[in-house]
Amino acid sequence: xxTLVIGLGNPILGDDGVGWRVxxxxxxxxxxxxxxxxxxxxxxxxxxxxxLTGCERVILVDSIxxxxxxxGTVSQFxxxxxxxxxxxxxxxxxxxxxxxxxxxxxxxxxxxxxxxxVLIVAIEAENVYDFSEILSPAVEAAVPQAVGxxxxxxxxx
Numbered sequence: 001x002x003t004l005v006i007g008l009g010n011p012i013l014g015d016d017g018v019g020w021r022v023x024x025x026x027x028x029x030x031x032x033x034x035x036x037x038x039x040x041x042x043x044x045x046x047x048x049x050x051x052l053t054g055c056e057r058v059i060l061v062d063s064i065x066x067x068x069x070x071x072g073t074v075s076q077f078x079x080x081x082x083x084x085x086x087x088x089x090x091x092x093x094x095x096x097x098x099x100x101x102x103x104x105x106x107x108x109x110x111x112x113x114x115x116x117x118v119l120i121v122a123i124e125a126e127n128v129y130d131f132s133e134i135l136s137p138a139v140e141a142a143v144p145q146a147v148g149x150x151x152x153x154x155x156x157x
Contacts (some may be wrong), residue, residue, distance in 0.1 A: 003154045004055045005030075007040040008048075008062040014132040015071075015125035015139045019061040022121070022146045026061075029151065036154055049101035054111050058118045059153050061146060063125035063139070072138035073124040074145045076153070080115035121149045 007023030009016040020040040030036040043051060052058055064075070079098065096104070098118075105112045123142050135143070 001057055002035050002037060002055075003057045003059060004037045004039065004052070005059045005061065005150060005154065006038075006048075006051070008043070008060055009128075010042050011040075012131055012133055014127040014130045014134065015063050015123075015136055016128035017133065018063050018123045018125060018135055018139050018143065018146070021135065021143055022061045022123075022150065025143065025147045026150050029147070030154075045096045045098060046101045046104075048098055049105050049110075049112065052102070052112055052118070053105070055113050056117060058113050059121060059150055060118065061121045061150060062123075063128055064122035065126055065128065066124065069124045070138070071124050071126050071136065072142040074142050074149055075122045075124070076149050077120055077122075078116045079118035079120060082120075119153055121146055121153070 005023055005026050007019035009019040011017035011020045023038050023040050027038040030038065039051070041048070041051060069075070099115070102112050102115065123139055123146050125139050127136050
């Protein structure tokens with residue numbers, strides 16, 4: 001099964017760029033693996049749903065701030081494991097949550113992965129709003145661990 005690995009975030013907003021950094025390394029390590037497609041995007045909601053069209057399995061890599069774990073902690077879970085905190089209303093005036101976007105797309109018969117086939121590798125971060133292309137030391141140190149987690153999910157390590 002082909003796997004799409006997407007780095008989410010903004011590479012000029014400090015730790016928010018960690019998803020891109022991880023996926024750039026995944027791209028180097030999977031360059032000769034046709035069963036793995038990689039991409040880096042600054043999308044969410046409906047735009048991200050469109051990017052997932054036709055995919056059966058997706059791994060999203062992104063920063064996260066829960067305030068419950070030390071900065072640099074790597075977590076992994078399926079989209080189906082997390083609540084849709086915006087259920088019933090839009091996340092913003094211009095978009096919606098990925099949960100809602102996928103449900104909308106499926107309702108229009110767009111071929112999209114099941115929530116349990118959208119896997120997330122998240123790196124706990126805090127500095128995601130300051131303009132910088134540099135990751136904080138704790139987040140930078142977590143990049144190899146996040147790369148390993150992604151490779152295990154696509155069964156290449």
